[in-house]
Amino acid sequence: MKKMFLVSILMFGMAGVSLAADAGILQIDGSTTVGPIGDAFAEAFMGMYPSVSITVKKTGSGDGAAALVDGRCDIAMMSRFMKEQEFKTAVEKGIFPVAHVIAMDGICVVVHASNPVKELTTEQVRHIYLGKITNWKELGGPDRKIVPISRDTSSGTYETFHELVMKKEKMAANVEYVNANPQAHARVKSTEGAIGYVGLGFVDMNVKAVKIDGVMPSRQTIAQGKYPISRPLFLFTNGYPKLGSMTYLFCTFYLTEKGQEIIEAKHFIPVTAY
């Protein structure tokens, strides 16, 4: 079954592409957020092309960019676009970074299931995490203290939230930090006054996602870029990869059915408009 499926991908997805080339090594480095996609892509790839060996390192977006610039990797995974400084350094060293958007990542603001608050603005969320709003009463909820929960500052999710919601302002001292999406989910689920943020895949019956600026987070709103707290996930290569090369196949893998399945299985949203 699985083999048949892979074969069909080969036939439909890469028809006319010479596969003889590029038996070799593909080095991938970068974001811990994109990492799970990279891992799963690599696994699927090595099943398809046994002669290729792919190593996936997850050291962070910044490290990924640095590795691409230093020539230590072929593909850099990044959960943000390259910074100006990184771009300049790259060009100075003769590396021309090209971005491939492979998936979207949406961050949902979640509250306890019993919380009557249904909608917040980015501004209100920001004020909660700044410590300026401290009681649900101020937002039309019950008289209960707000317990803001954030991801650890080294996570990609935090970085996105910090940039898109906090506008890089400092979070208040009473903000709690947890080090994984499931933990954030568990803390919000068990704490009545809690507010937290997780990836779309972690929203379920036990926590309630709220509308942000009037937009409910969903596959559609995130893929279409309507939901305010969403971001594209990138692969960066040096120049556009040579057509038919392993790097090219890897960077376009997200277009295949298998690639999209993987992206969904890892709780991200494929870049599609249906």
Added chain:
Amino acid sequence: MLEQANTIEPNQRQAAEFTRPLALTARQDLRGYLAHRGGRLLLFLLTGVSVLAVLLILFFVLREALPFLRQHSLREFLTQRGWYPEAQPAEFGALALMAGSLYVTAGSLILAVPIGLLAAVYLSDIAPFAVRQICKPVIELLAAIPSVAYGFFAVLVLAPWLHDRLGFDTGANALNASLILAIMALPTIISVAEDSLAAVGRELREASYGLGATRAETLGKVVIPAAHSGIIAGVILGMMRAIGETMVVWMASGNANQIPSPWWDFSQSIRTMTATIAGDMGETAKGSAHYHSLFAVGLLLLVFTLVLNLTSEYFLARAKRLAKGKRK
């Protein structure tokens, strides 16, 4: 070697075992000497590795912390509460972090010392032999549970329980971390205290009974005071376990960078030095101020544990001296 020795004295085979050292050839003698010296050197080097490791760690932490200490004021580091190493401008105030470490350490000791001490007394003086044989290994098993397992328990079981039953705003707080750390420190405290209680001579106990003291009086006024140095050493070892623990406090304490107000309120989230290092290290660019500041926190932690370690050494040595003095 043995074969050779035997061929030298073929007719004294029986006695060979005993006379062999005297009947060595010069070469064998030299070889033995070299083996002896070489063995000593090898063992010395092996021992040296662990000493060297400690020195190298100290050197490395110092080296990486120095750039921070040179560029930033030590006063801000030790007296300010704001820890925003990535902000513009960055703030490096570790006071709340130190306070957090002290809160969970003190909290865990307040819980673990009475329980640990009573359990040790029970095991050494009161428990029937069978109970003791079962309880001791089980308690020592507590020390073998990985800290991340404790952490999951803290987040998934203890935190909701504290929140629902005690009505705290948040379940991940200083009390949660203290409770878990207390459980983790218990085996150390119980083992060391129990050993030192058991080391108090039978003659002391019998002398006390001989004077008409009850069992409770004997325990409270004779045995425990006699073993107090060992007990204190156990407590300090447990304390070091608590202050250095990372995974559990990272998961259980809530990691909010604040000093509880009012100060006795353990239901608020706090953040410790260890959790800060573990949580922040992944994102820092090597060589940045943030990177060096984490080493400065590490240095601070090292100073804390070093002082504790020396104190415990002192008490252990004193316990040994006292025990020797009593036997005479």
